[in-house]
Amino acid sequence: MGLRKMFLELVTCVAVILSGMGAAAVAFQIAKPNCEDRCGDVEIPYPFGTTKGCYLNEDFFMRCNDSSGHPPELIAGINLTVTKISMDGELDILMYIAHQCYENGVLGYNNNPWLNYPAFTVSNTKNKFFAIGCDTYAYLNAFRNNERFSIGCMSICRSLQNVENGSCTGIGCCQVEIPKGLKNFTLDARSYRNHTNVSTFNPCGFAFVTRQEEFDFASDYLISLREKETYPMVLDWAIGDEKCETAQTKPDYVCGGNSSCENPPDGVAGYRCRCEEGYDGNPYLPHGCQDINECEADPKPCNITTSKCNNTDGNFTCICLDGYEGDGKIINGTGCRLKAGANLQSRINIIIPLAISIGLLGLFVGGSSIYCGLKRRKLIKLKEKFFEENGGLLLQQKLSINYSTSMETAKIFSVEELENATNNYDERRILGQGSYGTVYRGDLPDNKVVAIKKSKICDKSQIEQFINEVIVLTQINHRNVVKMLGCCLETEVPLLVYEFITNGTLSSHIHDKTLSSLLSWEKRLKIASETAGALAYLHSSTSVPIIHRDVKPANILLDDSYSAKVADFGTSILVPLDQIELSTLVKGTLGYLDPEYFYSSQLTEKSDVYSFGVVMAELLTGKKALCFDRPENDRSLAMFFNSAIKEDRLHQILDNQIVNDGNINVIDEVAKIAKWCLSVKGDDRPTMKEVAMELEGLRIMGKHPWVKADLFTEETEYLLGAPTHSFNIDINNASSSMITTVGLESMKNQVVKPLNDGR
Incomplete structure (x- = not known):
């Protein structure tokens, strides 16, 4: 029985969903044929109407201006806006407020709005009469049982001290x-003393009738109500003056078919019409009450799993299916129950579909689990x-050795950690892109911000060297070298994780007009000195010398x-301690590439010196x-810079933003160091340690002007006395970015074939 109950509930749920999708709301006619049933956003049901022949009589005529989109207006002495017409006999309107305002004790604005409409009655259950003011008494003068009738109240206050928001008790x-x-x-609305004693906070008295739930008194109304014209109120309406007992015998009785007559509440004359149970629509039209198809209603009146609904x-009616008995109704009914001694076939008819449904569901769930499991296992594999291909086992082995010797080690990140950190490598997190890969901003779970480099290619034959580089780079602890924090080896191309640096690249600060104006000479010299110190550290102070190469x-x-x-x-390379130079494929960036390295493929630390010389030239010239x-x-720029110094026109190419009378001597000295670094022959260039010492000395001289500049200049000239050479690089960029012509000064016109670096 438990399985049968589950099946019945399942079928019921599906049937309810399908029936809800197919059922459409029935729109019943509310106006007479060929008559407008709407004005603006307000429905106009008969007996009301907006054109001749569409309303019952003049009491129910409404003016409608379709072009303005304005709500309908009730013609009742003054035009009153109608906001809603209810078939339950209520008419919502906006009724005017009575004002009496004084200025310096003299009557100013005064009005006494009125409603002369005997067909409708002021609803006593929905409305209240209000008077607002501190020197006010007000009346509502009306007719009741064809006799004059008045109600009113008095509102007095000498100041705002005793006035309470939300309280309407006469203050x-x-x-x-x-x-x-x-x-x-x-x-x-009237005044006792022309508001002379309260005019500063209440120059007017007000009176109005409104829905009681629409109004909640506040002290600022004592002034602000001057700006308000109307308040919503409710009128009761009915047909004629006679009750149902008499009206039903008259030829002008308007209740249509399938409707009944009912008397309105006490105090409201006439009668109202209502559709009988099982019908809906407009009971004031001859055929306005139409049958409701209960079988399409929601919720369903019959239990659709054990009975069939039949609309009449x-x-x-609810007709029970074979093998069941009862009236089938869910509400106020007995429903359908199995007949005593029902045959086995009826149970089989339930069990078989249930078993098939459970089996199919099991197959689907099982198949999905197997598919997801296989996919997850494939991803893990x-x-x-x-x-393994990226050297993970080798890295783990080396990290374990480093850990045992208490050395700082790299962290191995999982692919999920870095995907979460970069929001699955969202393009909006890209910090920079180059020929070798893309750098993303990442946010780790501990709120640490990192830079994640996603390379484009990886040479699998150099994995052991790559792992060694990771180990060495993570051990570099220099304040002017970006710290490598770790890597991820679970992707096709390894991902490297670095500390995040906030202020962008030096390139953007040199070549962006706005940023370059903020890059003073002191800052440029500081950057050059710190960069030189970092390169000197990489060349001579790490456990294995490192040539940056870019x-x-x-x-x-x-x-x-x-x-x-x-x-x-x-593109960096670790240099064995017993080697001075390495024979490698030429890599680097055009414009910064050491010509001797480019020509011979022999890489030395002097290649970094040359590239640094170009950086110094950029800092000096902004080019x-x-x-x-x-x-x-x-x-x-290297040739251009050397030529300018040789021809004694250095000052013509310097960045105008950095030159002043106080620093020109230091700038000249830095330019000599740059020219020294740009020597064509590597042997003629200084080491990075020498460059770092010279630049740091110049910084000290800038900070301490009492240092003898002439002594420093003399020393510098001695160190810079080595001969210099120039070189030419001619680039044909019409079809590719490769260098096509390279020459030393002695081979200026010699053509050299491009090197094939295997990329």
């Missing part, structure tokens, strides 16, 4: 219940494969205090390292 506000049967009323005129402003980040942070070690807008011989 600033008074109210009176509406008696039954009031018609044809006039509102009258004004009613319905794929991550394990990538982890030194350029785009790889130098700045924090909020303009401290330099050397970044992006994607780009490679610019095709300059003449052919000056496209390379």
Whole structure:
């Protein structure tokens, strides 16, 4: 029986959903044929109407201006806006407020609105009469049982001290219940002393009738009601003056078919019509009450699993299915129950579909679980494969050794951690893009902000070297080198995680007009000195020397205090201690590339020195390292810069924003260091340690002007006495970004074939 009950509930649920989807609301006619049933947003049911022949009599005529979209107006001495007409015999209107206002004791504005409409009665159950003021008494003058009748109240207050918001007991506000049967009323607000003693906070008296739930007194109404014209109120309406007993015998009786007559509440003359049970519509039309199809109603009147609903005129029946008995009705009925001794077949008819449904559901759930499990297992296997191919086991082994020696180690992040940190690598989190990959901003669960580099390619044959680099880079602890925090090896291409630097790249600060104006000479010298110190540290102070191989402003980040942070070690190489130079494929960025390295493929730490020299030239001139807008011989900033110094026109190419009388000597010295770094031959260049010492000395001289500049200059000239050479790089960029011509000064016109670096 438990399974049968579950099946019945399931079928019931499905049937209810389907019936709800198919059922459509029935729209019953409310106006006479060919008559408008709406004015603006207000429905106009018969006996009301807006054109001749569409209303019962003049009492129910409403003016409607369709072009304005204004609600209908009731013509009753003055035009009153109608907001709702109810078939239950209520008419919602906006009734005017009575005002009496004084200025310096002299009567100003005064009105006494009235409603002369004997067909309708003021609703005593929905409305109240209110008077507002501190020197006010007000009346509602009306007719009741064809006799003059008045109600009123008095509202007095000397100040606002005793006036209470929400209280209407005669202090600033008074109210009176509406008696039954009031018609044809006039509102009258008056004053005892012309508001002379209260004019500062209450220059007017007010009187109005409104829905009692619409009004809640507040002290500011003593002034603000001057700006309000109307309040909503309710009128009771009915047909004629006679009750049902008499009206039903008259030829003008209007209740249509399938409707009944009912008498309105005491005090309201006439009669009203109502559709009989099982019918709905407008009972004032001849055929306005139409049958309701209860079988399409919601909720359903019959239990659809054990019975069938049959609609009848004004009613319905529930027919129990075979094997069941009862009236089938859910509400006020016995429903359908199994007949005593029902045959086994009826139970089988229930059990078989139930068993099939449960079986199909089980297959679906089981199949889905198996599919998801296989997919999850495949994903795990794929991550394990990538982890092994990317050297994860080797990294774990080395990290365990480092851990045992208490060295700082890299963290291995999971792919899910970095996906969550970057919101699945949302494009809005991209910090920068280059030829080797994309850098994203990431937010770790501990609220730490990191930079995550997603490379485009990975050389699987260099995995062991890559793992060694990760180990070494995570051990670098220099304030001017971006800290590597760890990596993720569960993706096809490893992901690297660095500390996040807030102020962008040096390149943007040099070449953006707005940012460059903030980059003073002191800041530029500080950045150059700190960058040189970081490169010197990488070359000579780490456990394994590191050649950066791509030194350029785009790889130098700045924090909020303009401290330099050397970044992006994607092309860096670890140099064995017993080797001075390495033979490698040429990698780097055009414009910063060491010509000797480019020509010979022999990489030394002096290659970084040359690139740093170009960075210094950019800091001094504000010009780009490679610019095709300059003449052919000056496209390379290195050549352009060296030529300017050689021809004694350095001051003509300096960035105007950094030069002043107080720093020109220091700038000249820095320019000499830059020229030294840009020597064509590596042996003629200084080491990064020498450059760092020279720049730091110049910074000290800038901070301490009492240092003898001539002594410092003499020392610098001695150190810079080595011969310098220039070189030319001619680039044909018509179809590719490869360098097509390289020459030293002695081989200026010699053509060299491009190097194939395997990319």
